[in-house]
Amino acid sequence: MIPSAPTVTISAPRGSIACVGLGMTLGSHLTPLARSHIEQADVVFAALSDGIVERWLERMHPDVRSLQPYYAQGKSRLKTYREWVAVMMAEVRAGKRVCAVFYGHPGVFAWSPHKVIEAARAEGFPAHMEPGISAEDCLYADLGIDPGRFGCQHFEASQLLFYERRIDPTAYLVLWQVGVVGNPSIARPDQNVAYRELLVEVLARDYPLDHELLIYRCATLPIEQPRVRRMTLRELTGADIPAEETVVLPPARALQRNAQLTARLAALDAEQVA
Numbered sequence: 001m002i003p004s005a006p007t008v009t010i011s012a013p014r015g016s017i018a019c020v021g022l023g024m025t026l027g028s029h030l031t032p033l034a035r036s037h038i039e040q041a042d043v044v045f046a047a048l049s050d051g052i053v054e055r056w057l058e059r060m061h062p063d064v065r066s067l068q069p070y071y072a073q074g075k076s077r078l079k080t081y082r083e084w085v086a087v088m089m090a091e092v093r094a095g096k097r098v099c100a101v102f103y104g105h106p107g108v109f110a111w112s113p114h115k116v117i118e119a120a121r122a123e124g125f126p127a128h129m130e131p132g133i134s135a136e137d138c139l140y141a142d143l144g145i146d147p148g149r150f151g152c153q154h155f156e157a158s159q160l161l162f163y164e165r166r167i168d169p170t171a172y173l174v175l176w177q178v179g180v181v182g183n184p185s186i187a188r189p190d191q192n193v194a195y196r197e198l199l200v201e202v203l204a205r206d207y208p209l210d211h212e213l214l215i216y217r218c219a220t221l222p223i224e225q226p227r228v229r230r231m232t233l234r235e236l237t238g239a240d241i242p243a244e245e246t247v248v249l250p251p252a253r254a255l256q257r258n259a260q261l262t263a264r265l266a267a268l269d270a271e272q273v274a
């Protein structure tokens with residue numbers, strides 16, 4: 001009897017997604033793991049800080065698709081980000097190994113990387129986030145700030161306008177996206193001043209108007225130096241703050257010792273010695 005041929009099932013390739021960070025400075029921040037995700041992908045999507053960085057990424061992979069064209073004047077940024085998730089998921093569902101590359105850290109002040117990973121996992125696809133060096137990491141190095149010294153709060157600037165938030169002025173306060181504060185779309189320049197006035201009004205509840213703050217931009221190209229401008233809170237209203245700058249408010253008040261709790265700690269120590 002002739003044995004029947006074994007049945008071979010060829011399963012369709014299974015899609016997956018890896019969201020990786022390219023770091024802030026072209027060339028020097030890319031980790032070996034992020035590079036390997038890029039090189040092994042079938043398709044690479046890119047949301048990067050500028051065109052030069054995009055050209056650099058194109059040298060690592062033949063199919064790099066920019067996500068920048070989805071932005072448009074007056075269009076809600078959330079709509080753009082939903083579209084990014086949709087185009088990436090379409091390739092995952094088509095069985096592709098997708099790598100989505102974001103500048104900085106893909107999970108820091110970035111909606112779509114978290115969302116696409118959530119969506120992929122909900123549909124049973126493998127999904128992974130690979131960390132990168134964020135603007136926050138560069139800020140600590142360039143401005144000489146240790147977040148552990150006084151504590152450090154990070155807020156998306158618009159949240160201070162849309163929600164009731166409690167600021168602790170004895171800690172550092174880092175404000176992201178001040179350049180587009182209050183505006184859910186790509187802002188018209190004339191709108192910024194009115195929104196910024198509201199932000200200053202909110203901050204003035206906890207900081208004097210002559211409190212000095214730092215406007216920070218880390219280097220995105222190896223030939224650049226970090227840019228740090230100092231100004232008072234009052235001056236923030238009319239200042240030109242590009243979308244890629246971050247605002248840092250150093251503490252305005254000294255830490256207050258908690259006399260009650262330190263007394264209780266001393267009592268506990270005394271009990272243990274007795």
Ligand SMILES: C[S@@+](CC[C@H](N)C(=O)[O-])C[C@H]1O[C@@H](n2cnc3c(N)ncnc32)[C@H](O)[C@@H]1O
Nearest residue numbers: 104105108109134135176177217218244245246
């Ligand atoms: C959408 S978030 C992206 C952050 C990014 N994922 C990261 O890891 O740093 C954009 C905000 O990041 C900050 N940012 C972006 N580029 C920067 C730069 N070159 N220097 C300082 N802050 C920057 C600004 O606050 C900007 O509004």
